[in-house]
Amino acid sequence: MQRHTLMSVLSRGSTLLSRHAFPSILKCNAHHRPLLTPINCRSLSTLPNLPLFRALQDHDQSSLAVVHSASSRSFTYGNLVADVVRAKERLIESVGGRQDGLAGERIAFLAENSYDYVVTLLSVLASDAIALPLSPAFPVGELKYIMDNSQAKVLVATEKYAAKAHDILKAGLERQPILDVKEKIKTGASSSDPVNLQDIGQKSRGGMMLYTSGTTNRPKGVLIPQLALTAQAASLLEAWKYSPEDRLLHLLPLHHIHGTVNAMVTPLLAGSSIEFMFPFNTDAVWKRLAAPFLSESSASKITFLTAVPTIYNRLLSSFSGLSPEIQEGARKGIAPENLRLNISGSAALPTPTKQAWQDLSNGNVLLERFGMTEVGMAISCGLDFADRVDGSVGWPLPSVEARLVDTETSEVIQPGEELDTNGREREGEIQLRGPTIFREYWANEKATQEAFVDSDDGRGKWFKTGDVATRRVVDHAGQGASGDWAWGPMYFIQGRLSVDIIKTGGEKVSALEVERELLSLPQVSEAAVVGLPSEQWGQKVAAVIVLDAAKAANTGRNGKPWGALDMRRALKDRLASYKIPQEMKVLDGPIPRNAMGKVNKKTLVKKVFDV
Ligand code: AMP
Secondary structure, eight states: OOSOOHHHHHHSOOSOBOSSOOOSSOOOOTTOOTTSOHHHHHHHSEEEOSHHHHHHHHSOTTSEEEEETTTOOEEEHHHHHHHHHHHHHHHHHHTTSOTTTTTTOEEEEEOOSSHHHHHHHHHHHHTTOEEEEOOTTSOHHHHHHHHHHHTOSEEEEEGGGHHHHHHHHHTTOSSOOEEEEEOOOOSOOOOSSOOEEEOOSSOOOOEEEEEEOOSSSSOEEEEEEHHHHHHHHHHHHHHHOOOTTOEEEEOSOSSSHIIIIIIIIHHHHHTOEEEEOOSOOHHHHHHHHHGGGSTTOOOOOOOEEEEOHHHHHHHHHHGGGSOHHHHHHHHHHTSTTTSOEEEEESSOOOHHHHHHHHHHTTSOOOEEEEEETTTEEEEEOOSSGGGOOTTOOBEEOTTOEEEEEETTTOOBOOTTOOBOTTSOBOOEEEEEESTTSOOEETTOHHHHHHHEEOOSSSSOOEEEEEEEEEEEOOTTSOBSTTOTTSBSSEEEEEEESOTTEEEETTEEEEHHHHHHHHHTSTTEEEEEEEEEEETTTEEEEEEEEEEOHHHHSSOSGGGOOOOHHHHHHHHTTTSOGGGSOSEEEEESSOOOOOTTSOOOHHHHHHHHHOO
């Protein structure tokens, strides 16, 4: 399947499809367990007739779907279809074998970046359930919160994370999930039995749920229904033209929209190959990019890279430490004729980074895009180099409707009204709607309601992103060279409405959540968490605190006064490491507040950190 349009992916017939002719009563295949009754057996040898599963079956079954970079183990689309069917059967068995036993249920899972992760995610979607990937790097305390909030029915873990899964269960969950520890898939399954694509028969209740930090003090579960997930992937497919010839080097965590939708679901929909290489290591990445250009190597070249600015920065700063041979190979590896597409997003791409990458790669221009857990990707620059404009995130992607709402007047900034009466650019909040938008924050009706605003054209509510942008026509860009959608004025991100959302290394952190944890420490009597500019991370998390003098006097390590190191140690088991303040300043007096008791964080940052 190549060069799909959004409409073709979304609207293909919903009749029963199969790659082969098959008898109406299907045989049980060899992998079925004896415990299954013939009825279950018949109904379970299926995948739902949804665009993603139709695509998986339509791809060349012998082409590579997933490769593990370190071990070179690889799995074809044929393996993937067979393994997903198997994993789905096992999942349904785990809840008593009822085909509909999982519809709309949350299935949390802990899996390394690998084929096992892909199979698990797809098997949950195939069960009409909600896939909830957990970050193995999170401390048990954060995972317990997610399990309690989501009320997950099953917790699947690969062998590698079995101990962590047991720790979560021991943490005293509100709803005890069924635990399913899966052996590592060493060789992909194959099946000569045809797989039946079956209409679900009712409205799909499946999808994906990702937890994201916001302006509240606890992360929220963003429910992306199956349909929205497909719409997000179809939109990217149309804009970025993923193809079966693409080999994507996957460097990102898999509990984020970037790593899951852009770098996994969409390439799978397109029939591309995904090569997992995680955790990120600069030397390993450079060597891999260089490999096809070194003598006697049979490595395939990487054609597609999508990462956060911090990754590009780290690659650039480590380049000079490579051997001359690797340097030469790596420069070829990232040259435009080999690396067909290099994308940056999840945080602002600094122009010097973009320029340095372009210089190193002999002219490859990073394509910047803007997205969010709640909406997938929303705005993007185009494939044509002229449509990758410095400082701009481009145009609303196919099927995404975007508007700017003036931050001062609350008026919609209509096309052509981008300048105020003084000729200054008007800043507005980006608001979005369309089929790609999430449905709700899980079990948080209030937050869901507050996130959307009514429209006056009766065509559905707008989602308020909280991000502020300007819009401007740019000469020589937006002429449609990258597609009909990449047309007209371009969006330029200016920042966020709330100072309480900090973006560090592409990860979103709620200042309030970190404050809450700081204030739970006996030594801390006041806390304000802020984002400081950082070349490496975009922003870094910093804390301004006031100590309880008596409790802090000798509760540090070895009876010393309590300090920054003690703070980090105390938060280690409560917060993911990227949320823990990298800097801490202790004030002698109280943190300055206004009459309402609110801290002006912009002033505080200037005063305390002098930036
Ligand atoms: P997340 O939900 O963790 O993916 O974070 C989404 C947020 O990341 C957005 O609301 C923006 O604040 C920020 N973001 C994403 N892409 C960009 C970009 N290209 N430039 C600036 N900020 C971005």
